[in-house]
Amino acid sequence: MAGTKKSGNNNQLLMTLLKGRTFIVLIILFIFFSITANNFLTAGALLSIAKHVALYGILAVGMTYVIITGGIDLSVGSVAGLAGMIAGGFIEQGLTLKMFGVTVYFSVPLLVLITVLLGGLMGMLNGLIITKFNVAPFIATLGTMYIWRGLANIRSNGATFSQLAGHEGLGNTGFNFFGSNLGGTSIPVGVVIMAIIAVLAGIVLKKTPFGWHVLSIGGNEKASKLSGIKVDRVKIWVYAFSGFCAAVVGIIATSQLVAAHPATGESWEMNAIASSVLGGTSMAGGVGNIGGTIVGAFVIGVINDGMTMCGVTEFWQQIIRGLVIIVAVIIDQFQRNLQAKMALQARNENK
């Protein structure tokens, strides 16, 4: 009896460690890089990592929702690029209404609102294609990934919008706010935006019926449908949210560069997926949480910046990133098996 109890305790300790594995990995990485890279553990370096993490961290929050429903959104990088081009185009060229012969210049808050709403619509279109036409999410979003990237290039014919400072006379100055630091402090605005989006998304997922519906659809779509959940509607909103997040990222990225480049966001979807998976989101759907995703995003960010500051070449960086992702998923599986075993054990003991 005592023996069983002891092993139960051991299991529990192991469980706690496994649940916090991404966090432990993050801490180990921090220690490793603060030893190997001289200036890694300074406020400046850490803030710049947070700033970089903000970009794919926000993408990853939207991606986590999508993956929890059992889907995937490959179009986020392209949506970010197109959103940047839309916002940049509005500032530099305005919106010309040919029929009235006028060019309208929007103020920055308005054009940001329009851009993120368009981003939401782009995501919604993904959702519609997936639910109404029954196309696999991988295929649907692969298709839209190409479409949005093409449109981003068409918008400027492959050129870069670089006059993003705006004109006082046109009342559209202030776009660089999103790439700057929060008034007086050295906290980048992007990080604050990520924090807000992550907290809200985390609360919605855990505490509201919508969040429960998202989790239950991923767990068992058919059962959810039969119990009265409007599966299609929930999915469309989830993809819309992912598009919205991508558009926000597009705005932050272009604002940081003070230039809208049509190739912005190429292959960022992979970072977003990796962050979600590192954070414990199951590709099979039904499992995941936002906090884990953010920690996962930080793991990737710390690896990227840390290795750069160590002077590790690009090719090795790719290998290490790949290894970390695979090992994370292996541990994830290990934990899930253990969890199932413990549940069984608990049930047996109660008998």
Place this chain on the structure above:
Amino acid sequence: MKGFKKVLAMLLAVAMVAAMVMGCSGGDDAKEEAPKDDAQTESTDNGGEEEAAPEEDTQAEALKGGGSNIIYIITPSVSNPAFKAEADTATAKAKELGYEVKAVSHDDDPTKQTEAFDNAIADKAAAIVCDNAGADATIEAVKKARDAQIPTFLIDREINEEGVAISQIVANNYQGAKAIAEEFVVAMGEKGKYVELLGKESDTNAGVRSSAFHEVIDQYPDMEMVAQQTANWEQTEAFDKMEAILQSNPDINGVICGNDTMMQGACAALDAAGLNLPVIGVDGSDEAAALIKDGKATGTALQQFAVIASMAVEQADKYLKEGSTGLDEKQLVDCIAITKDNVDKLSGFVFTE
């Protein structure tokens, strides 16, 4: 199995303890660095004022560097041999001059490039040598480095603003493309139909090279361009485009390409079709040299990547020591026209007389 778990648990526990111990010592480091950081923020403020009148202050006040002895070398992906030559030469030169080097690649992604600049600033780099990822998208990153007292030396590609970087050393694409276009006209016998494969249209170099080609070729009324397509600097794309063009224009007499990678693709397509025509490129890669030796290509314009890269590092060194490079910001390095007469002297982007 149980034993394995125990071992794993032990290991993780040890790791955590180590984390706490080292976390503390790391914290001390952070404290030590803190005052320096304040200094950096102050200088950032100064930098902000400087920005208002960059031109005057450029000469008056030299940037001191971030404080460390590290030179950051930021280039496009080194899977392209030209950029590898560039990064390797710069690294070797900087090491020779006694600097610590960190070479980073930005994969032509401006955001990734900004991250590399941020890392360099956080790392208190002495100087940055950069082959940039976009004429407009790079300006802000260079400005940020400037605000942090780090001088930037741009190589190979320019940016659309002067007075931000210390040097902009680029190959004279215009002169190089013209020189090799002349060889092309000779090889064609001043007449015939030809095809042009353009580089990525968003890249200024693509436009510069194309207009230089045409400035020479268009002087000859018997030279006729029958197709013009972009192949985005890429080999596979050039191969596909070339095969498609050959379907509609089987009677072409020559091909001009915006770079050597596209020239390789075009030559492969011509080879597959059993054709051997005059083909020119720009860059001067070893692959192009091999094609020229085999008689499959006419020539290429060597951009002296290695020379440019080591010039940049030398200027960085001089600037950090003396506060000025003593040279103009924009510097052009002439290209060398490579044909089968002088191709033997070319190896790894280095032309030895």
